[in-house]
Amino acid sequence: MGVLEIAKGMGVTLGKLFQKPVTVSYPEQRATLQPRFRGRHILTRHPGTNLEKCIGCSLCAAACPAYAIYVEAAENDPAAPVSPGERYAKVYEINMLRCIFCGMCEEACPTGAVVLGNEFEMADYRSRDFVYAKEDMLVGVTGSIPQRREATRLGKPVRLGFQLDGGQPRAELEGVKYP
């Protein structure tokens, strides 16, 4: 009975009318992301020594299909090393407008220094503000450039618009904490 199926469909839509919507009012409420969501990059540090994992090898830049990464390496000062290896990244920039968040840099990195985090709220006004430098991505920096700018202007802490399903970022993101 073809009409019966139509009636069933009508029943389904009517039932859904009284269900709680699955979408959330995003900016006010936090969106729920899966931990594997690939967002803005994080440059991690060795947990014990607090040295940067990045050794400036530029393999990430070579692997990047969008040519979004620029790395300039320099010799470590043995007295005050930045990274445990011979060299470290003096300049490490990622152009977020070019980045396609494919995660190839993370796969190419021999030391696990560059890891894709979960932040995604990076909308800004000027294209030069989309070039994220080392100090914008090192672990411990919360929020994107526009979010931090807004936070300083208002004098409030950065508020991230998401939460993780399960609450914990994945293991590669050492020392990263999300709400």
Place this chain on the structure above:
Amino acid sequence: MPDWLATLLISLLKAVLVVLGLLTTFAYMTLIERRLLGRMQLRPGPNRVGPMGLLQPAADAIKSIFKEDLTVTLADKLVYTLAPIVAIGMALTAFGGLPAGPAGSLFGENPWVYNLDTGILALLALTSMGVYGIFLGGWASGSKYPILGGLRSSAQMISYELGMGLSLLGLLMIVGTTSFHGIVGWQAQNGPMILFQSLGFVLFLISSFAETNRTPFDLPEAEQEIVAGYLTEYSAIKWALFQMAEYVNMITASAVMSTLFFGGWKGPQFLNALIPGISDWPLIWLIVKIAFFLFLFIWVRATLPRLRYDQLMRFGWKLVLPLALANTMLTAAFLAFRGSGGLWFLGVLSLAGVLALLVLSDRVRTLWNQPSIRPEGDIVRAGGD
């Protein structure tokens, strides 16, 4: 003040009130529809403008008024402007003849704008004029998708107008008058018409979905095939006028269904025992019934996908029209040969017809849903369906 001037002014005032009421209902219908569709799709729907999104219609109105009013170079300027006015004018005029309460119940005035003996005929006439808005709009846009959309929508509306008119014939034969007051009065005495004409009501419901261009018959606006149909080249307030016409037609169709099949402005009689005279309160019952049908329109839109164009035409010509004719014949035969039999027997017959239709719905589907692939070697000739 002379008497005729007072009557004229009161009529004008009532007309203005009806127009305002209809347009406000239209504005909030858009919001309610979007909210309900949202909830049925498990999302909240528009809730940003004002508390709970209640100012969304105001924002939409401001936007469509102040948007740039584009006119296409190839458009026929006069007809291009005339088309939306015709559409909304006919839609608004059609509503005025429907009674919303007993005579003299609205501050001593009659709760209708005009009262014609030929009420239902006049309403059909006005809605049939509504085709011109769509048709001329499509033609005057001077571009291809609008003309295709205009052609197919007017073909659709003409086809279903027949089924719509015929499905009412049985009702008119039983009641014996074409005026809305007569029909409402008859139902107050004998019970709502849906009991005796369920088949006619089902056909009328389907046709009115097609007449108002709503899903599953919203072919004129089939985005995938013809962009937005006749609306493609329209923008700003002219577009809004077309949209208004669609929604006002929907409200009118709901009001007609309530008036013809569900007792019109009269409430259920048994409530009189609780609160005396409640079934005679003006406006309220009609509004409740209209609201129910409007919800039905939205509900169906949330559920059913769109028919293909050839399916739509076959459905109209091969199913709705013959069934409406059969309903007419059935009612006529019953009235001619019933002798002293009560009307309830007709109701049973009609209900049996609806049930048979439901049971056979898979069989009759081949009427409009035949596969159009022909066997190889069979020559495909131009034209057809």
Place this chain on the structure above:
Amino acid sequence: MMLAFILLGALAIVGGVITIAAKNAVHASLGLVGTLLCVAGLFATLNASFLAATQVIVYAGAVMVLFLFVIMLLNANQPVTERDPVPYVRELAGIGGTLLAGAFVVLAFTFKDPRPLAEGAEALRGGSALVMGETLLTRFLLPFEAVSILLLVAIVGAVALVQRPAAQPDGVPDELEEPVGAPQEERRQVPRGAAPALMQTRGAQDGEVRA
């Protein structure tokens, strides 16, 4: 009521003039729609509300939409600029119009009521559907049925006209088989049903074209 009658009558005439004078066929038919609506209004002012509604439903709502359909489908909305295809069409139309006007004048001066107007008005009682139906199905039953048979004949005729010719034994309908560019004389000489011969003719012609 009198004022409305005069106004509607004048508008009906304006619509008629637009119908004749408009260069664009769509504008012309819109003028006609206006005229038909005004005539419906005239009926309404004369208390013939059933007639008014029927006029709008049938003529303005259905017939004129079909007119517009044809105009749009055939793209006939271009203004006509060539000379009249029928010779002396203006002169003939002028003569016809004059004769018609003369007939109307004669009619107007010799018109006699079949029965007094008051009695007729009484019989029609406001022209509702009930009275109309009664009159049509009792007193005018024969003409009414004759007209309906006429319409039926017209429908059957229309269906018969658009019926496609039956396929020939080789499966190709007649008109598709017509050799492209073949002189009419030659086609007539070929007996009907001689499809292989026709195919040969066409093949030979194709060869000529290729050469």
